[in-house]
Amino acid sequence: MKIIFIGDIVGRPGREAVKKLLPKLNKEYKPDFVIANGENVSGGKGISSDHLDEMHDVGIDFFTSGNHIWQQKDIAPRLDEKNPLIIRPANFPPINPGKGFTILQTALLKRLLVINLQGRVFMHKDYDCPFRVIDKVLMETAHEHIDGIFVDFHAEATSEKVCMGHYLDGRVSMVVGTHTHIPTSDARIMPKGTGYITDVGMVGLKESAIGIDKDPIIRSFISQMPVKHEITNGGTVSFSAVYFETGGKEGKTKKVEQILLEVDL
Secondary structure, three states: OEEEEEOEEOHHHHHHHHHHHHHHHHHHHOOOEEEEEOOOOOOOOOOOHHHHHHHHHOOOOEEEOOOOOOOOHHHHHHHOOOOOOEOOOOOOOOOOOOOOEEEEEOOOOOEEEEEEEEOOOOOOOOOOOHHHHHHHHHHHOOOOOOOEEEEEEEOOOHHHHHHHHHHHEOOEOEEEEEOOOOOOOOOEEOOOOOEEEOOOOEEEEOOOEOOEOHHHHHHHHHHOOOOOOOOOOOOEEEEEEEEEEEEOOOOEEEEEEEEEEEEEO
């Protein structure tokens, strides 16, 4: 199986960069699935129903999310659709809309289990333990015929993400970290065959504070006063993604390639 995962898409610049670059990547890599983190698609906070459809129409098959999933109120019903385009973290309260995992299927009947988790270190909510929750998800889906398992761990701390990678090594096909918007240089195949990267990075303005206009954020650091988060619509956009190839009966990763591009809008 071939998978492209796109890091956190931030605002209109991120959406426009995807529109420009994804067709070329699809032509080059011919992925079975394109997955993206949709956590920041709409103005940097959450993803609206319209933007979900907009990004799906340009070639993203499915979306993971994270702590900002509830920021756009019209997304909640989309999480409960029969075949949703987006999931929320599995370790959110079970009464929340949506699910934390789903199974995607290609025309050739290849099946990919996609799981979304939320980290707890440095976060401000009392999420369930992501380690225990993924054990439960893997147990619940053990009877399914699965060709690969993909995990997006949306977390702040690199230590938490690295430990999740080791915890799942050999048990899932791929583990990617999202949320910090800064790509790490550790894309690799772990000892037991799991493809891994601590953070994929973002698709957002290069000269920014992780996708947000930098000057108000700098003022906030200096003054300790709240500021409005704004996103300039032009400029150079960083496009961060990762490509995986899996194979064999166990769905282990055979290839990992980091994709770091730039495009001017």
